[in-house]
Amino acid sequence: MKIVLDAMGGDHAPQLVVDGAVQAAREWGTEIILVGQEGVVRAELAKHDTTGLSLSVVHASEVVTMEEHTMAVKGKKDSSLVVGMRLVKEGQADAFASAGNSGAVLAAAIFGLGRIRGIARPALASVYAAAPGLCLLLDIGANADCTPEYLLQFAIMGDAYARKLLGIERPRIGIVSNGEEEDKGSMLVRETYPLLKASELNFVGNVEGKDIGRGLADVVVTDGMTGNVIIKLTEGLVSFLARFFKRQFTGGWLNKLALVLMIPGLIVALPGLVLMLPAVGELRRRMDWREFGGAPLLGVDGVVVIGHGRSDAKAIKNMIRAAQTAVQQDVVGTIKEELARRGMDRRGSAA
């Protein structure tokens, strides 16, 4: 299996992207094709010991920056995004992963790989982890405006993904709303409700903000704006709380004094603290987006994973793993089968 990695994508590209690629190749023996400006990428690779690793470089002279408009990919035919997608399209690689400009990756994926027959719009999916139960949330930003048909398709794709990658036999499907009752929600939600109800999916109804990830549903669909707000709000809130407690231990003279006064006590309490730390560490890991590495773009005809712009080497490594697993589990094939089974595999059927 070969994974194409956009060496130029992300706030820390190419340095940490190459670093993450080297780690993935070393740890899992993954074959990685780094696409980007060859000189720059090779210079980064030279900083690592890559003996025995399967890391190749494919040149792409142009770069789509994080600030550029989505449609910049149209004009940049020799960008890492366009060249990388072509490698997948031509069967020279099995998946594409990038921590770059997500709108541009989405556009490049649609132009380069095309949509799966029957899917009007691809959706970005993310595992929502800041809660007691994991759940798959989609769309988290590919489509700010959606129709009930899009949301139904998201649900079908999310269902396939959850079965294959989360190992849930019959995923419970929910839809984000502002109330549990069937008549609650925006017009979009109220019009999607009967479609989901009539589908063969295991639809469990509306899911309120407070219940996302509380184990009521395994897959939760929403429009890309609401999904994006959910993901980013969670990120902001968790980082605010983490900063608050950190400041409690380090900021200001009063807090510093408190910490100094606590030192003897903490030493005495050490055995108890040691017993408690694993669970706190476990929570921290679970809520760390770098563990998941990236969000799969479901609905394009090929495996594409989009990472956080702020990805470090660890996040890049995990993004590569996410792409690898999606290939192994044949997520694209499963979505296609599912659509065919439902007679929905027609081009433009719900566009």
Added chain:
Amino acid sequence: MKIVLDAMGGDHAPQLVVDGAVQAAREWGTEIILVGQEGVVRAELAKHDTTGLSLSVVHASEVVTMEEHTMAVKGKKDSSLVVGMRLVKEGQADAFASAGNSGAVLAAAIFGLGRIRGIARPALASVYAAAPGLCLLLDIGANADCTPEYLLQFAIMGDAYARKLLGIERPRIGIVSNGEEEDKGSMLVRETYPLLKASELNFVGNVEGKDIGRGLADVVVTDGMTGNVIIKLTEGLVSFLARFFKRQFTGGWLNKLALVLMIPGLIVALPGLVLMLPAVGELRRRMDWREFGGAPLLGVDGVVVIGHGRSDAKAIKNMIRAAQTAVQQDVVGTIKEELARRGMDRRGSAA
């Protein structure tokens, strides 16, 4: 000043509602009219020492339950909601407060008090506190579907409220979106953007989920579904984290053992802990919705505050205070002046 309190509204009505009313009357000398089934309300009042307090009861034979449809108020002319709104309409009281069925309170307010001229839809506003900077978020649930005109009106009302009640001279106004750039967001957001930009408001642009309450804007507008998801997601996340840490200290034999092992250390660390606790307590208070008591319903022609269904006595007390302050600061008058100044004070102008 007289505040009408819906004695029958909320999960813990009438018991904790009456309890909260007694506390408010005692603490601030507020004159409170309890509206509800007289026998039941008087029986609750009898449990308290109300000597010298200004607490009266107005009978309303019917009750709109938490589960009933919004429109139930239409059929229940003698419910606490309808009777209570009438007292405000007729000038016998200055404000109405309820922790009951929020959709029904909204409907009763619109039917009973009417909308302010120029306001197409009233909005529920809430102070978002789970962040470094407080900000006013609206709409948090009154209108699942909105138009750009509604959002502009929400911004004007939020601006007036923030000036009067939060004491911010020139509030910065933002709109929730899935990206900072002007071209990001749903069609609703993209169509609202130029209206806000053209207004005389201090519009600062799009606010992403991660930046809500991060001090970029003092007033953030959004449609009622997104706003509701934001408020409830925050509530769910904070309570999940609180439960997690609580469980760390109390749940399971390993955690209990850890706690026992830590006791001597905690005793030694006491001086430091004591120095740290105020800030943690402060954060806890800030993020406690019961401190704010209720969300003002802006845009109806009278002061209406809606509390959380789960309100306890403390929340009810603070809801009464919120209503009282809104009357003192003449929020309704300020909104009217603002609309008149802009020539927007026409009935149905943007409906």
